[in-house]
Amino acid sequence: MKEFEAFDLPKPSKVNYINAQYGLKSWLLTRDHKRIALLYLGSVTFFFFLGGLYAMMIRLELLTPQGDLLQSATYNKVFTQHGILMVFFFLIPSIPATLGNFLVPMMIGAKDLAFPRINLLSWYIYLLGGLITIYALLAGGVDTGWTFYTPFSTTFSNTYVVAAGLGIFINGFSSILTGLNFIVTIHTMRAPGMTWFRLPLFIWAHYATSLVMILGTPVIAITILLLAFERVARVGIFDPALGGDPVLFQHLFWFYSHPAVYIMILPSMGVISELIANFSRKNIFGYKFVAFSSLAIAVFGFLVWGHHMFVTSQSVYAGMIFSFLSFAVAIPSAVKVFNWTATLYKSSISYDTPMLYALGFIGLFTIGGMTGLFLAALAVDVHLTDTYFVVAHFHYIMVGGALMGYLGGLHYWWPKISGRMYPEGWGRFSALVIFVGFNLTFLPQFVAGYMGMPRRYHAYPPEFQVFNVLSSAGASILGFGMLIPAIYFVWSMRYGKIAEGNPWHLPGLEWRSQSPPITENFETTPIVTWEAYEFAPPSETEIVGKFAGELETA
Amino acid sequence: MSHAASESIHGHPALQHHFENMEQQREAGTLGMWVFLVTEIMFFGGMFLAYTLYRSSYPAAFASASNHLDITLGAVNTGVLILSSFTMAMGVYFTQVGKTRPQIFALVMTLILGLTFLGIKAVEYKAKYDDRLIPGQLIRSAPFGPAVAHEGDHDPHKLHLLPGATVKQVELFYWIYFAMTGMHALHMIIGAGLLTFLIIFSIKERYGPEYHSPVEVIGLYWHFVDIVWIFLFPLLYLLGRHFEHL
Numbered sequence: 001m002k003e004f005e006a007f008d009l010p011k012p013s014k015v016n017y018i019n020a021q022y023g024l025k026s027w028l029l030t031r032d033h034k035r036i037a038l039l040y041l042g043s044v045t046f047f048f049f050l051g052g053l054y055a056m057m058i059r060l061e062l063l064t065p066q067g068d069l070l071q072s073a074t075y076n077k078v079f080t081q082h083g084i085l086m087v088f089f090f091l092i093p094s095i096p097a098t099l100g101n102f103l104v105p106m107m108i109g110a111k112d113l114a115f116p117r118i119n120l121l122s123w124y125i126y127l128l129g130g131l132i133t134i135y136a137l138l139a140g141g142v143d144t145g146w147t148f149y150t151p152f153s154t155t156f157s158n159t160y161v162v163a164a165g166l167g168i169f170i171n172g173f174s175s176i177l178t179g180l181n182f183i184v185t186i187h188t189m190r191a192p193g194m195t196w197f198r199l200p201l202f203i204w205a206h207y208a209t210s211l212v213m214i215l216g217t218p219v220i221a222i223t224i225l226l227l228a229f230e231r232v233a234r235v236g237i238f239d240p241a242l243g244g245d246p247v248l249f250q251h252l253f254w255f256y257s258h259p260a261v262y263i264m265i266l267p268s269m270g271v272i273s274e275l276i277a278n279f280s281r282k283n284i285f286g287y288k289f290v291a292f293s294s295l296a297i298a299v300f301g302f303l304v305w306g307h308h309m310f311v312t313s314q315s316v317y318a319g320m321i322f323s324f325l326s327f328a329v330a331i332p333s334a335v336k337v338f339n340w341t342a343t344l345y346k347s348s349i350s351y352d353t354p355m356l357y358a359l360g361f362i363g364l365f366t367i368g369g370m371t372g373l374f375l376a377a378l379a380v381d382v383h384l385t386d387t388y389f390v391v392a393h394f395h396y397i398m399v400g401g402a403l404m405g406y407l408g409g410l411h412y413w414w415p416k417i418s419g420r421m422y423p424e425g426w427g428r429f430s431a432l433v434i435f436v437g438f439n440l441t442f443l444p445q446f447v448a449g450y451m452g453m454p455r456r457y458h459a460y461p462p463e464f465q466v467f468n469v470l471s472s473a474g475a476s477i478l479g480f481g482m483l484i485p486a487i488y489f490v491w492s493m494r495y496g497k498i499a500e501g502n503p504w505h506l507p508g509l510e511w512r513s514q515s516p517p518i519t520e521n522f523e524t525t526p527i528v529t530w531e532a533y534e535f536a537p538p539s540e541t542e543i544v545g546k547f548a549g550e551l552e553t554a
Numbered sequence: 555m556s557h558a559a560s561e562s563i564h565g566h567p568a569l570q571h572h573f574e575n576m577e578q579q580r581e582a583g584t585l586g587m588w589v590f591l592v593t594e595i596m597f598f599g600g601m602f603l604a605y606t607l608y609r610s611s612y613p614a615a616f617a618s619a620s621n622h623l624d625i626t627l628g629a630v631n632t633g634v635l636i637l638s639s640f641t642m643a644m645g646v647y648f649t650q651v652g653k654t655r656p657q658i659f660a661l662v663m664t665l666i667l668g669l670t671f672l673g674i675k676a677v678e679y680k681a682k683y684d685d686r687l688i689p690g691q692l693i694r695s696a697p698f699g700p701a702v703a704h705e706g707d708h709d710p711h712k713l714h715l716l717p718g719a720t721v722k723q724v725e726l727f728y729w730i731y732f733a734m735t736g737m738h739a740l741h742m743i744i745g746a747g748l749l750t751f752l753i754i755f756s757i758k759e760r761y762g763p764e765y766h767s768p769v770e771v772i773g774l775y776w777h778f779v780d781i782v783w784i785f786l787f788p789l790l791y792l793l794g795r796h797f798e799h800l
Contacts, residue, residue: 111571113572180589215593217596218600222598222600233691252600252603525574
């Protein structure tokens with residue numbers, strides 16, 4: 001831990017962003033990006049556990065082949081609501097709105113995001129969208145699936161489609177505003193000397209994510225708006241009875257909702273790049289490739305939506321192109337995985353909790369990505385469409401990828417955010433429990449899906465029971481694993497060991513402020529004279545000593 | 555002297571604490587608006603896609619429905635909006651050079667032209683309502699149900715269908731028409747609100763050569779809304795003209 005002491009931290013001030021002001025009003029009207037990040041942290045955690053509750057109900061029902069706990073109508077609502085809450089209210093805002101909000105200004109040496117009021121507004125919009133969605137759930141729920149396919153959603157479903165759609169529509173604007181704020185901040189607010197290629201990869205990933213947010217989200221907004229009108233006023237471009245085309249809905253829906261997967265995974269990849277480089281104390285292998293692969297994923301991500309529609313009336317030639325492009329996304333994704341692995345090579349790895357999540361991410365994301373290739377292959381996809389194989393695949397990306405990155409990042413920056421250390425032993429234990437629980441939940445689903453078990457049914461033929469029992473057992477382990485960090489993070493806010501400004505001894509700009517930082521982040525605007533991940537090279541004596549050792553053995 | 559020096563360090567009173575200087579603040583504001591306009595393009599893009607799809611599926615119905623629109627009012631409105639873009643640009647220019655009175659005049663003119671556009675649009679909507687062309691049950695008391703003209707009937711209030719067109723397809727056109735122009739009008743209303751805000755602060759002499767980014771940024775928004783109309787006008791009003799002479 002001695003190699004990086006190249007800078008002196010300023011003498012910590014007793015005043016920081018948490019205790020600078022007191023009272024509920026100072027939180028609810030704050031413009032400080034760090035406080036807004038905490039507001040988001042609280043609310044996404046709430047939605048995560050609410051969505052998790054629905055997941056538990058699903059797994060409990062599927063323990064037995066018959067429908068005993070839930071009947072089909074209720075079951076449809078439960079999986080729909082699980083999907084809506086997790087996708088729109090947890091996964092999409094999770095990393096950008098919490099860690100991104102907190103860290104983007106700190107990592108580039110700015111005092112705040114470019115538009116602090118818009119940042120606060122985005123949280124209120126998120127909250128309003130969330131409340132309307134919760135209203136829809138309490139009033140009677142939605143049963144269309146999170147995909148809202150027409151004409152079921154416009155004509156036949158008797159549930160609260162409009163209210164849920166309105167919630168998602170409103171929530172979309174919070175995502176747009178966050179993306180807009182990040183893009184402008186990264187372009188205009190970098191500290192002197194913080195050139196584009198000195199930016200931490202977390203920033204590159206957030207830049208790419210923001211591009212997807214601003215280009216994709218407006219499309220889902222107009223789509224849901226048109227859907228709501230279609231349902232209420234019987235006007236329509238999606239309903240065949242009115243001369244419309246339901247496949248147009250699917251095109252518009254997936255034009256956003258496929259890139260939305262990259263809104264979830266890209267920030268997570270940014271976190272993992274930070275964790276891998278910093279916990280192996282080595283400059284990332286191929287910085288520019290990792291940076292540009294984020295942009296490449298964002299661009300390719302917009303060109304592959306048709307792979308959700310291989311079994312619709314979409315032309316087979318379009319299908320072939322979408323299939324090819326879906327394979328192409330694997331290239332920038334693989335660039336990242338290979339570069340992370342190459343970074344680990346001959347580095348000094350420390351297995352702290354964040355690193356355990358990062359290593360878990362590499363394995364799980366690889367499985368998720370590779371199974372994505374099965375689904376991108378036209379002929380194989382026909383067999384696998386709407387089976388548990390798809391469910392397992394996207395959970396490996398969304399939970400194994402996005403959630404692992406989120407948890408890893410939360411542990412890594414927790415000392416900076418809260419000024420306290422989390423308990424390391426419990427951290428490692430829960431990371432392990434989550435990893436085991438996750439795999440036990442979703443690996444069997446690949447097999448069940450491959451054997452033909454369809455998704456979205458509350459009952460299934462008895463031969464699939466063994467996989468479902470394994471899966472439900474895994475889900476309870478996973479749920480237990482998730483509770484542990486929730487408890488010790490809260491615990492550590494009061495009882496955790498006080499963290500120093502730079503507890504991991506790292507060169508990044510965010511570690512050059514005190515923990516927790518002052519409201520303005522830095523006493524004076526920092527001047528950046530170093531590259532990203534600039535760890536001191538091994539000293540000359542070390543090198544000589546090493547050669548001497550090699551000579552001796554020779 | 556020392557006072558002037560401290561002013562240059564702390565900057566303009568409109569400088570927000572997290573920016574280094576006015577230049578950075580202006581740059582951030584302008585870029586923010588450009589990025590926002592990109593999201594707007596994508597938002598309208600969904601409707602343009604639907605338009606393109608159904609126009610190519612039902613060309614005759616789209617032409618018939620388009621012929622029923624009032625091309626004169628549409629053209630006048632196009633002129634009004636282009637003129638308002640000019641006065642908006644003048645407003646930005648006069649702010650930058652610090653001429654307050656012409657600046658207020660230009661902004662007020664822009665607002666008047668914007669409201670004129672909305673007024674003409676309302677007249678058009680009323681005519682469609684009278685002809686029962688509001689699609690579906692958007693207005694419960696007057697569901698879609700235009701009278702269809704038979705051959706030799708030249709009543710302009712009736713729907714004249716070209717061969718191959720059906721009333722159902724015309725309804726689809728009118729839904730796209732109302733969705734797109736309605737969304738455009740909503741943006742105009744928001745723009746009018748922003749202009750009112752600009753005029754009030756211009757009268758209070760808040761803007762000048764050192765601080766003009768709000769005028770510039772709202773100007774960008776105004777031009778964008780105009781440009782959307784420049785696309786809507788030919789796509790909605792003019793597409794059926796050549797069918798008439800078949």
